[in-house]
Amino acid sequence: LAATRLIAAKQDIPHFYLAREVEVSKLLELHAKLKDPTAEPRLTLNHFFIAAVGRALRALPELNRVWTGQGVLILDRSDVGMAVHTEQGLLVPVLRDAGRLGLAALARQANGLAERARAGRLGADEMLGGAITVSNAGMHGVTAMSSIINPGQAMILGIGGVRELFRPDAQGHPALRREIMLTLSLDHRVLDGIDGAALLNAVVDGLTHPTRLLFE
Numbered sequence: 001l002a003a004t005r006l007i008a009a010k011q012d013i014p015h016f017y018l019a020r021e022v023e024v025s026k027l028l029e030l031h032a033k034l035k036d037p038t039a040e041p042r043l044t045l046n047h048f049f050i051a052a053v054g055r056a057l058r059a060l061p062e063l064n065r066v067w068t069g070q071g072v073l074i075l076d077r078s079d080v081g082m083a084v085h086t087e088q089g090l091l092v093p094v095l096r097d098a099g100r101l102g103l104a105a106l107a108r109q110a111n112g113l114a115e116r117a118r119a120g121r122l123g124a125d126e127m128l129g130g131a132i133t134v135s136n137a138g139m140h141g142v143t144a145m146s147s148i149i150n151p152g153q154a155m156i157l158g159i160g161g162v163r164e165l166f167r168p169d170a171q172g173h174p175a176l177r178r179e180i181m182l183t184l185s186l187d188h189r190v191l192d193g194i195d196g197a198a199l200l201n202a203v204v205d206g207l208t209h210p211t212r213l214l215f216e
Contacts, residue, residue: 009151013067014188017146018196020204021179024162027210028178041107046082046136049159051106051213052206053134054078054098056199063199064131066154067189081133081150082110084117091117092150094130102216131155138162144181154187155196157203180207 027048034043057064057078065074078099081092093113098106116122131154135147138161145158160181166174182203186196206213 005151006148009148013149013151015149015185016188016193016196017183017185018193018200019144019181019183020200021181022204022207023177024180024207025178027207028162030210041104041111043103043107045138046134046159047103047107047110048207048210048213049136049157049203050080050082050095050098050110050134051101051103052203053132053157054080054095054101054106055206055213056099056202057132058099059202060198063191063195065190066131066152067187072190075129075131077129079130081130081153081156082113083133083135083147083156084114086118086120088120091122091127092133093117093122093126094128096129100216103214105216128152132157134159138180144183146183147185149185149187154190155199156185158183158185 031043031045031048057080062074064078065072077097079094079096080098081094084091084093095106095109095113101109113122113126133150133153133156135145135156136159137145138159142160143163144160147156147158149156163179165177165179167177169175182200184196184200
């Protein structure tokens, strides 16, 4: 079933792709401070990515839209899908109104959905809705990923791993940076390059100011 849906998605949805790097030193430092394997909810970098996407949708509600048989539909909540690898294949539970959640509440909801997905206990309604999914392959050593849009949605954000490299600073001297490649796949029936760039820039803004994501 999943294979059939993905084939249909690639054939029916006119994909195009936008990519940019984001400097994540502040994000990694904040995550390291908050990370505690004994605390609940358990925080991961992926929670920050989902939060940044949710806040971007909340800031740009006109881009929170999908294609239907009747045309374009604008959604009224900042729902965000989360790609979860399971023994049954890739599942995409949807976090409700992620853009209005503080990080702890978002992590609690995301962890519960991921646990139910891996146990095969997700309800059908928990995998419906939303305009965008976050798919994170960075922990597997992938530099960048161009993902296939989940049917029914209009976008998917592929996230690569952290790379350390030197970039020139304001004085032209080499400075060590830690960067992640973000690749946004979009449905061209619904969104154009200017739309996608605006959303991607809003996500980058959230990730480069991660303390904003902590609170509602």
